[in-house]
Amino acid sequence: MELYLQFGYGMMALCRELVEEWEGGTVILSPRDLTSDQCQRLSNSIRSLPNGKVLFDPQFYLPHADHERLVAHDFWPKAYSTGGFFGGPELAKLMSDLKALNDELGTDQAVLPGLLAQEVTDDWLATQAAVLEEAQAVSFGRPLCQTIALSAEACRMETQVEHLLEHAENFKADSYYLVVQHPKGNYLVDDPAWLSNLVDIIAGLKLNGGKVIVGYSNHQMIVAAIAKADAIASGTWMNVRSFPPEKFQLSYQEEIRQRAIWYYCPRALSEYKLPFLDIAKRVGVLDMLAPTVMDPRVANLFGGEQPSTVGLSEGAAFRYYLSSLKLQVDESLKGSFEDTISAHEILLTEAETILASLRSRGIRGQMRDFTEIVDVNRAAIAATIATRGPILRHQWHAL
Amino acid sequence: MQTQNTFSWINSLFPDLSSIQPLGQGGQKLVFSATHPTEGDVVLKIIHPFQDPEGVRREILAVQQIASSRVPKILAVGRVDTPMGSCIWIREQRIMGITLRERLQNGPLPIDELLKFGIQMLESLSAAEDEHIVHRDVKPENIIVDHLGNYWLIDFGIARNLSMSPLTPLTLPFGKFTLGYAPLEQIRNVQSEIDARADLFAFGVTFFECATGVQPFIDGAASQFEILRRLENNLIPPLHLGCEAANSLTDLVSSLTQRRRDHRPSNVGDALVWMKDILKAQTKA
Numbered sequence: 001m002e003l004y005l006q007f008g009y010g011m012m013a014l015c016r017e018l019v020e021e022w023e024g025g026t027v028i029l030s031p032r033d034l035t036s037d038q039c040q041r042l043s044n045s046i047r048s049l050p051n052g053k054v055l056f057d058p059q060f061y062l063p064h065a066d067h068e069r070l071v072a073h074d075f076w077p078k079a080y081s082t083g084g085f086f087g088g089p090e091l092a093k094l095m096s097d098l099k100a101l102n103d104e105l106g107t108d109q110a111v112l113p114g115l116l117a118q119e120v121t122d123d124w125l126a127t128q129a130a131v132l133e134e135a136q137a138v139s140f141g142r143p144l145c146q147t148i149a150l151s152a153e154a155c156r157m158e159t160q161v162e163h164l165l166e167h168a169e170n171f172k173a174d175s176y177y178l179v180v181q182h183p184k185g186n187y188l189v190d191d192p193a194w195l196s197n198l199v200d201i202i203a204g205l206k207l208n209g210g211k212v213i214v215g216y217s218n219h220q221m222i223v224a225a226i227a228k229a230d231a232i233a234s235g236t237w238m239n240v241r242s243f244p245p246e247k248f249q250l251s252y253q254e255e256i257r258q259r260a261i262w263y264y265c266p267r268a269l270s271e272y273k274l275p276f277l278d279i280a281k282r283v284g285v286l287d288m289l290a291p292t293v294m295d296p297r298v299a300n301l302f303g304g305e306q307p308s309t310v311g312l313s314e315g316a317a318f319r320y321y322l323s324s325l326k327l328q329v330d331e332s333l334k335g336s337f338e339d340t341i342s343a344h345e346i347l348l349t350e351a352e353t354i355l356a357s358l359r360s361r362g363i364r365g366q367m368r369d370f371t372e373i374v375d376v377n378r379a380a381i382a383a384t385i386a387t388r389g390p391i392l393r394h395q396w397h398a399l
Numbered sequence: 400m401q402t403q404n405t406f407s408w409i410n411s412l413f414p415d416l417s418s419i420q421p422l423g424q425g426g427q428k429l430v431f432s433a434t435h436p437t438e439g440d441v442v443l444k445i446i447h448p449f450q451d452p453e454g455v456r457r458e459i460l461a462v463q464q465i466a467s468s469r470v471p472k473i474l475a476v477g478r479v480d481t482p483m484g485s486c487i488w489i490r491e492q493r494i495m496g497i498t499l500r501e502r503l504q505n506g507p508l509p510i511d512e513l514l515k516f517g518i519q520m521l522e523s524l525s526a527a528e529d530e531h532i533v534h535r536d537v538k539p540e541n542i543i544v545d546h547l548g549n550y551w552l553i554d555f556g557i558a559r560n561l562s563m564s565p566l567t568p569l570t571l572p573f574g575k576f577t578l579g580y581a582p583l584e585q586i587r588n589v590q591s592e593i594d595a596r597a598d599l600f601a602f603g604v605t606f607f608e609c610a611t612g613v614q615p616f617i618d619g620a621a622s623q624f625e626i627l628r629r630l631e632n633n634l635i636p637p638l639h640l641g642c643e644a645a646n647s648l649t650d651l652v653s654s655l656t657q658r659r660r661d662h663r664p665s666n667v668g669d670a671l672v673w674m675k676d677i678l679k680a681q682t683k684a
Contacts, residue, residue, distance in 0.1 A: 165661040166592070204661060386634060387662045390650035394673055 001225045002026070003329040004055075004233035005322070006216055007042075008240035009033050014315065016045050018322060024051025026108065028215065028233050030240075032059055032070040032248060043105040053108040057177070057215070058098055060113030061149045065248035075101055086130040095131075095138045102140060110140040111177050114147025116245050120160040125167045132173055145213070146173035148201075151245075152183040155201075156194040165204040175211035175230070178202065182242045188220050190372055192379035195223070199380050203227035203388040206399050216243035219269055219325055220370075222347070223377050225332035226340055226384055227392065228399045234325055236318040261314050262368060263301065264321040265289045266328055268358065269351040269373070270365035271321075277307035283361045288354055293327075295320050337393040344381055348374050409445075412479050413488075416443065427556060432493060438474055440493040448484035455487050461558045462491075467526035469519055469551045494553070496545035499609070503539055507612040510642045514678045516550050516609055520602055521671040523552040528595040528667045531561040535593070537601035538580040539608065561594060578626050579617040580604050584660060586627070595667045596660040602670075603635070603655025610638050610648070631658065643684035647677045 005015050007030040019025040027046050029039050039056070046052040059070060063080040070076065075097040077090055085091060094113065102110045112135050117124045128146065135144050154160045180198055183191045198214075205212050206228050214224050217232035218241035224232055234240065239247050246252050262271040265288075272280075272289065280286040290302050297320040300310040328347075334340040355371045358364075365371075384392070392399075409419050409431065416433040422442065423430045427450050431443040446455050462473050471492040478487050499516075502508075508516060520542070527534055534541075535557045543551040557575040576585045582600035584592040608614050615636065616629045635656045637649045651673050657663050664670040 162659055162661060169661070169665065207665070387657060387659070390654040391662075391664065393650055394647075394654070394676075 001229055001329050001333045002231040003322070003326040004028055004213060004231045006030070006233040006235040006240040007033060008235040008237050011236055011240075012038070012042055012045075014236065014319060014322075015042065016049070018319065019046055019049050019052045021323070022326060024049075024053075026053040026055060026231070028111075029054055029056045029105065030059065031056070031073045031076075032067055035069065036073055039105060043107075047106055054105060055109060055111050055145070055177075055213075056098075056102060056105050056107050057111050057147075058113045059248060060094075060147075061116040061179070061245055062248050063115065066250045067248045067252070068250060070248060086127045091130060091134050092138070095134045099138050099140050102142065107142065109143040109145045109175060110135065111145045112147055112173070114149050114177075114179075116149040116151060116181075117154050118151045120150070120154050120164045125164075128167075128171070132171065143174035145175040145177050145211075146171060147177045147179060148205075149179040149243075149245075150181065152181040152194065155180045155197050156183060156191055158193070158197060161197045161201055165201065168205060168208055171205075171208070171210070173210055175213060176205045177213050177215055178205070179215040179243050181245055185242075185244060187218065187238050187242055187367060188370065188373045190376055192376045192383075195220075195376055195380040196383040199223060199227050199384050200388065202229045203384065203392060207388075207391065207395065216240060218242060219264070219266075219328065220373060220377065222325075222328055222332045223344060223380055225329075226337070226344055226381060227388065228333065228340075228396065232329060234322065236322075259314065261312060261317050262321075263289070263298065263307075263312065263317060264324055265354070266291055266324045267350055268354045268365070269347070269370040270355065271368035272363065272365050274301075274308035274312065276363050276365075277301060280358070280361070280363045281307060283363075285358060285361050285363065288357060289363075291324060295323060297323075337389065337396045341381060341385065341389075344377070348377055408482055409443075412481065413443065416441070419443065435474075435490070438490075438492075440495060441474060442471070442491050442493045444489040444491070445479075445481065445483075446487045446489070448486050450487075452487065457560060457563065458555050458558060459489060461527075461530070461532045461555045461560060464530040464560075465523070465526045465532060466529070467523045467552070469523050469549060470526070470555075471551060471553055494543045494545050494551045496543045496551075499539035499542040499544055499550070499605070502544050503609065503612060508609045510640060510644065510681065512548065513606070513610055513648075514644070514674070514681060515548065517606055517674045518671070518678060519550040520552060520605075521667060521674055524595065524598050524602060525667040525671050527558075527598070533559050533561060533593060533595055534598050534601075535559055535575065535581070535585060536577055537598050538577050538605055542605070559593065577601075578623055579614060579630075582660065583630055583658060586630070592660060594660075596663045596665075599655045599663050599667060599670055600657075600660070603652050607635055607638070607652050607656070610640060610652075634658075642681065644677050644681040647680065651677065 004026040006028050015027045043054045046054050077094055112131050115127055132146055182189050183194050189195055202212050202224055211230040214221055214229055214232045217234050221232045261274055263274060263277060264271045280289055286302060297316040301307040301312060334343055351370055352374045359371060416435055419431050419433045422432050427447055429445045433441050433443050435441045459473055459476055462470060471494055473489055473491045475490040478485060534555060536554060541554045543553055545551060580601040582597050585597045616626050620626045635652055638645055655663055655670060
């Protein structure tokens, strides 16, 4: 499994630096956060790096979106009527425009537009089929990646997931870009049904023969590896580490107005505000928060000074988060289903142990603390073992 | 039990057959064994006149379409006036042996037989799938073990050709099925969801029964409602066979008997390849 970079606000320099540092990588361009010129410049920049690749997400989740930058792009339809769009010339024009844009940007594969499904209905499935059919007719000249965008409720209802997967047997895209809203807008998801179903969707799509990219992910989605997802995509701010559909509306309150610096402890699968590291130092458990292999970007936090005073910048914290996550993602997939499950169980057990020690000394990650999430991921693993385990075990090498 | 008088009209209506003996009588048909001068041992089925002739025609067509060496062949079909009324009759190849149900009364199948059963049944179901035919009633009563230890799939009485419109009204809350073997989508008569994976489910349950001697949904159930509840809520337990293939077979059976059909192998061919892989590994061991 790979880590892709989900482009968000202020990530241009970061994307280039990380792709260079990682000696390759894929950036998912966001028209909401980039003008056409910026998209082109960033694409050129990334692709000039060894193994640098880009994808372009048209973000057509809400056709009535009114985010100024998004709707200013040339490909964005000037008029949209719910009834006729997917059966008329407007869809053909959108596809033709997207093909030209993908050509200009030199994308690795073409991410197709996909409406956000509040509910997996036959109408929504028909729009998915229409988009794919039109894309095939346009002939993008690159693999087609179908967007599957789901509301939190659609993902947590097993009947809807089943309905989706029954029809997915007829989807014939080369890959799938899975974008799913988190329940209650939570950063870490505490609903085991939602997570189990999401893993189930990944497994179903994989067994159906497609590649799967899980967009807008944070470290909780490392678990996607147990269904052999091909990539998860993550970024800097929470609104690219989870999927808030409302961010495509003008009225969306930008998260950067509530900025705080968070330090990610990979072994605890949790993030901490710097003042909690100060307390950790004071009570003698700071070393528990240190990464296994020290990253120079955060080394000062563990150098003896009071952590909140060493000047960890927001940018360094983001780069460190993504680099740490990349290491975990790189390690998440093993040679067999059994070994992959074991690796995840070890990851969760270690996190649980560290979290218990930290919490007993008053060190909390607040809304980014994984303590209550460990069992959610365990439940998703157990459900996957029971329902998909036998076939995943059997087909692991073929997926 | 049939009386001698019953045989007398059978004998007079089928003069070319000798040694006609009753094999069974179901709600839909009378079944006899007999000897044909050129075809040898045969089975004669006389379908009750109240049976829907279209359903019977489809059963015949289904069997004729399936290119499997282990589905008894239909040799002749006709219509005859009987004391019961005008009936369709079917003469088919008779497989000399016992039903799998009778065989299981002597205990579970040993591993070699079990794997042979698995391969042969999946081959027959795969041949049916190739013709878009779903048997819909795979169970030990509908499988015959012949004297050479080969397994034959019989009774396509409620089979469905998926390329034809269904005969069971879609409005009925329940379809045709055998409780304890049929998957939920068949029980609930969700016609659009019934495909070869329904047979995979029933085969998986039958396979488990062959391996363990236990019918996981029926044995010990107090009522039909409990069987249904088990189907809705329970997963089949692991197989404890004490052989190299046990874990792999547990995986396969678990996959075949998943409640949701999208969690099962996507077609019979895939399941057959899986079973052959297990056989290969077991043979090496």
